[in-house]
Amino acid sequence: MKRTVILYGLALAVFVFVLKFLEYRLIIRDLTIEFYVGAVALIFTGVGIWAGLKLTRKHVVMVGPEFVLNEIELQRLGISKREHEVLGLMAQGFSNQQIADKLFVSLNTIKTHSSNLFLKLEVSRRTQAVQKAKELRLIP
């Protein structure tokens, strides 16, 4: 950015110097003032295009689409915090027993939660639940 501005100023200075030089060498005397101005206009249009592109060149960094929880849908379906938690672990491929261990509750509790989840998500298998939950952006 700063370098570009400096370069631009330098280029302009050099150009004016060249013009002066040419003028003294009587080379441009043969040309009309309009042609002269036209040439300058064209050259600096090019310079402008170059400068403009340089200055606005975006350094695009491809970043993965970050997950934003769809809380509206979560509320609409009436899924509780605990159920959502279970849903998340389910999506990570854990068995009900493993989920129970992780949350320090009994297997029956997890079964109840998952049953309620299936009702609310209107599915009948955990793979479907995971799939639907991802579609609705309830889980990453």
Added chain:
Amino acid sequence: MKRTVILYGLALAVFVFVLKFLEYRLIIRDLTIEFYVGAVALIFTGVGIWAGLKLTRKHVVMVGPEFVLNEIELQRLGISKREHEVLGLMAQGFSNQQIADKLFVSLNTIKTHSSNLFLKLEVSRRTQAVQKAKELRLIP
């Protein structure tokens, strides 16, 4: 694009006309030729920037990252066509029985396929298989 070029030419013509007009009105007589050229240079630098940005403005359409099958990984794990097919249906939340019906084979066949899949994917549950398959881009 075409319109921009026409506009540019038009602007240049108008500018030259204005210059001529001013010249005749003896207004620019007071200024040195260097100042005159500098002004033209500055103005057309601006025009160049504008034109450059106009011409290169990208109409970016956000398109979802399309799925490309990771055939290398598929071969590396030695997953057959049929197994891959079963894996896809599994990821869509179908039960083994439903997959069997879809592929017109017996339930036992699907069980064999899924068992082999779990071995090859090094998992023990279908949810894990689906998760891993998605990570490895074996399925959308």
Added chain:
DNA sequence: AGCTAAATCACCCTTTCGGGTGAAGGATTT
């Protein structure tokens, strides 16, 4: 204080899944 939703757990029963083994037929390769 009373109501309600959430979370917890239990018991029952059925279905689905997963693991292991075996085997037959077809296609491809060596």
Added chain:
DNA sequence: AAATCCTTCACCCGAAAGGGTGATTTAGCT
């Protein structure tokens, strides 16, 4: 022709998942 791989199917068994009902405790809201 023999070896190998894929696909298909069968049977058994145990583990996991799913469906239904009911009950208790806790927390939040009116």
